[in-house]
Amino acid sequence: MNLIDPKKLEHLRRERQRWEATTLKQSLKSQPERVERFSSLSDLPIDRVYGPEDLKDFDPQRELGVPGEYPYTRGVHPTMYRGRLWTMRQFAGFGSAEDTNRRFHYLLEHGQTGLSVAFDMPTLMGYDSDHPRALGEVGREGVAIDTAEDMAILLRGLPLDRITTSMTINAPANVLLAMYVAAAESMGFARTQIGGTTQTDMLKEFIAQKEWIVPPRPSMKLIQDMLVFGTRELPKWNVISISGYHIREAGATAVQELAFTLADGIAYVQAGTEAGLDVDEFAPRLSFFFDCHNDFFEEIAKFRAARRLWARIMRERFAAQNPRSWWLRFHTQTAGVSLTAQQPLNNIVRVAVQALAAVLGGTQSLHTNSMDETYALPTEQAVMVALRTQQIIAHESGLTNTADPLGGAYFVESLTNTMEERAEAYIQKIDDLGGMVRAVELGYPQREIAEASYHYQQQLERKEQIIVGVNEFLVPEERRIPLLRVDPEVERRQIERVSRVRAQRESVRAGRALGGLKSAADGGGNTMYHVLECVKAGCTLGEICDVFRAVYGEYREPAII
Amino acid sequence: MANSKIRIIVAKPGLDGHDRGAKVVARALRDAGFEVIYTGLHQTPEMIVNAAIQEDADAIGLSILSGAHMTLLPRVMELLRANGADDIVVFGGGIIPEDDVLGLKGAGVSEIFTPGASLEYIVRWVREHVKPRGVNA
Numbered sequence: 001m002n003l004i005d006p007k008k009l010e011h012l013r014r015e016r017q018r019w020e021a022t023t024l025k026q027s028l029k030s031q032p033e034r035v036e037r038f039s040s041l042s043d044l045p046i047d048r049v050y051g052p053e054d055l056k057d058f059d060p061q062r063e064l065g066v067p068g069e070y071p072y073t074r075g076v077h078p079t080m081y082r083g084r085l086w087t088m089r090q091f092a093g094f095g096s097a098e099d100t101n102r103r104f105h106y107l108l109e110h111g112q113t114g115l116s117v118a119f120d121m122p123t124l125m126g127y128d129s130d131h132p133r134a135l136g137e138v139g140r141e142g143v144a145i146d147t148a149e150d151m152a153i154l155l156r157g158l159p160l161d162r163i164t165t166s167m168t169i170n171a172p173a174n175v176l177l178a179m180y181v182a183a184a185e186s187m188g189f190a191r192t193q194i195g196g197t198t199q200t201d202m203l204k205e206f207i208a209q210k211e212w213i214v215p216p217r218p219s220m221k222l223i224q225d226m227l228v229f230g231t232r233e234l235p236k237w238n239v240i241s242i243s244g245y246h247i248r249e250a251g252a253t254a255v256q257e258l259a260f261t262l263a264d265g266i267a268y269v270q271a272g273t274e275a276g277l278d279v280d281e282f283a284p285r286l287s288f289f290f291d292c293h294n295d296f297f298e299e300i301a302k303f304r305a306a307r308r309l310w311a312r313i314m315r316e317r318f319a320a321q322n323p324r325s326w327w328l329r330f331h332t333q334t335a336g337v338s339l340t341a342q343q344p345l346n347n348i349v350r351v352a353v354q355a356l357a358a359v360l361g362g363t364q365s366l367h368t369n370s371m372d373e374t375y376a377l378p379t380e381q382a383v384m385v386a387l388r389t390q391q392i393i394a395h396e397s398g399l400t401n402t403a404d405p406l407g408g409a410y411f412v413e414s415l416t417n418t419m420e421e422r423a424e425a426y427i428q429k430i431d432d433l434g435g436m437v438r439a440v441e442l443g444y445p446q447r448e449i450a451e452a453s454y455h456y457q458q459q460l461e462r463k464e465q466i467i468v469g470v471n472e473f474l475v476p477e478e479r480r481i482p483l484l485r486v487d488p489e490v491e492r493r494q495i496e497r498v499s500r501v502r503a504q505r506e507s508v509r510a511g512r513a514l515g516g517l518k519s520a521a522d523g524g525g526n527t528m529y530h531v532l533e534c535v536k537a538g539c540t541l542g543e544i545c546d547v548f549r550a551v552y553g554e555y556r557e558p559a560i561i
Numbered sequence: 562m563a564n565s566k567i568r569i570i571v572a573k574p575g576l577d578g579h580d581r582g583a584k585v586v587a588r589a590l591r592d593a594g595f596e597v598i599y600t601g602l603h604q605t606p607e608m609i610v611n612a613a614i615q616e617d618a619d620a621i622g623l624s625i626l627s628g629a630h631m632t633l634l635p636r637v638m639e640l641l642r643a644n645g646a647d648d649i650v651v652f653g654g655g656i657i658p659e660d661d662v663l664g665l666k667g668a669g670v671s672e673i674f675t676p677g678a679s680l681e682y683i684v685r686w687v688r689e690h691v692k693p694r695g696v697n698a
Contacts, residue, residue, distance in 0.1 A: 209578050374676045467677075561571075561584050
């Protein structure tokens with residue numbers, strides 16, 4: 001059934017033509033439009049006005065359905081935020097495990113409902129704090145974790161059975177997950193009680209974020225091992241969070257973010273089924289992570305299209321039976337790249353607009369950026385404003401009273417259709433290349449993103465896109481705001497701690513655990529159980545990752561500009 | 562044109578993978594007529610200085626967003642001096658607080674471009690400040 005019957009539609013089309021020839025023509029004569037071409041932030045053409053005639057084949061039952069039912073365009077839950085608000089989850093981590101643990105307690109005391117851990121660069125790359133490549137990087141962009149002991153300090157006093165923890169970790173996600181399990185067990189929690197997410201999305205690392213250890217194919221093997229382990233052992237853990245955020249921040253358009261993220265998702269579902277799992281065993285626990293940029297309607301359309309596309313992919317391509325496998329549940333972070341160093345207070349407004357779009361798009365959890373993040377990690381005061389922004393939207397704006405409030409708006413539905421069509425074309429192209437792993441090896445998404453980001457930068461230079469305070473409305477200003485500084489002592493203390501763990505552990509057990517891991521990696525067995533034994537034996541992150549480097553080799557990216 | 566003789570190494574020291582800025586700037590410099598060699602990610606100061614000397618570079622552009630700039634950039638300057646190559650002009654960009662910009666300039670970095678710097682501005686600066694090595698500026 002179409003939205004409007006064909007006869008009425010024909011009448012509306014004639015009315016539109018009449019309007020264009022008369023009222024509009026007159027108006028343009030006296031007041032021409034500000035620019036010749038109106039486009040979205042991602043450079044999609046945007047029309048003057050949208051009406052029913054723009055949705056001529058639109059079947060509300062097929063394209064929208066109802067909230068909580070296939071294809072989930074209107075949201076994954078029947079009552080959306082009337083039932084439960086989104087999780088307010090601020091990403092945090094800096095300095096030592098003690099520093100970050102204090103920040104977590106602070107955030108929980110102020111009403112945050114989930115934790116999100118940022119790790120420092122050496123941890124992300126699988127190096128210990130005393131590795132020469134870690135020089136100057138320890139605890140800078142996140143917390144340094146070398147051993148299970150550091151993880152136990154990070155989680156000290158936290159109610160792990162009542163909160164969920166998201167860990168932004170990819171290449172060594174298996175090691176950090178094992179450390180989390182070991183720490184939780186030592187605190188008295190069972191594996192079945194702990195809930196959370198590891199990002200574990202290596203494809204987007206090769207595409208955009210670029211923190212890696214071993215090449216794409218062995219990376220996929222390690223992810224398969226984690227999927228199998230998670231499915232069997234950790235009923236409340238989401239092993240993979242398929243992430244568009246970094247893809248977007250690296251310069252992708254909204255369409256590219258959507259398409260590449262879902263194509264990554266397809267590759268992981270394939271990997272899971274190839275590892276012998278039934279799709280409905282693990283797909284319900286796949287979750288997603290998107291960026292929310294400045295273009296309000298484009299972002300809302302992106303989220304709605306994502307849900308619809310994924311539901312169809314899971315049902316049609318993978319023949320998933322469990323409705324939960326069709327769900328695209330997602331976390332959102334407002335766009336870090338949209339923040340400006342100039343007039344930083346303006347960032348509070350940008351973040352509020354982006355957060356509104358994320359909520360109107362039906363997000364399950366949200367991180368709002370702090371206004372000072374173009375300078376350094378955020379101060380407590382800046383984090384507080386960011387969290388309060390979410391609370392104001394949740395409790396004061398009235399947005400949470402109804403599911404998908406923009407559903408049925410001609411513009412929003414039309415844009416949702418456009419996002420979906422263009423993303424499908426990209427997914428088809430990636431299928432033709434042989435899937436995302438192959439596309440990544442060929443550098444295809446990397447090149448598409450580099451092109452898009454250069455195009456955008458040129459638009460900024462020509463002022464075809466305006467950023468307030470950067471290429472328009474500039475004021476002379478002193479760029480000094482209070483900043484969070486990481487104490488250089490952190491590096492020294494962390495190096496001491498990892499050396500002490502190595503010296504004090506039972507070396508025979510540690511050596512045996514690393515040997516067992518190497519045999520499993522060599523022989524194609526499930527490595528995850530061995531990683532868990534390694535961390536319990538006091539092996540360090542770097543030692544465990546060295547086993548993978550030795551067996552699979554290190555990834556080197558061809559440098560293309 | 563003098564531009565065609567100028568060789569610039571664009572490098573990413575440190576472990577962060579944020580290469581959007583490095584790539585965009587490398588491409589803008591190339592489009593402006595400079596010869597640009599992009600080293601790729603995760604470079605140590607030693608790797609960068611070796612590359613600059615081997616490639617006979619006139620300038621090095623360093624992009625860093627990992628927070629380790631106060632360790633890694635002065636180390637690049639130190640290695641250039643140790644190799645008698647401190648006439649190579651070094652400029653940088655990234656998430657670098659104002660106070661650190663002063664410190665880095667004190668260490669011999671010629672310019673730091675912070676968020677919001679336009680490509681046109683960067684290209685103009687390079688044109689004005691980088692001359693072929695061995696030629697008096």
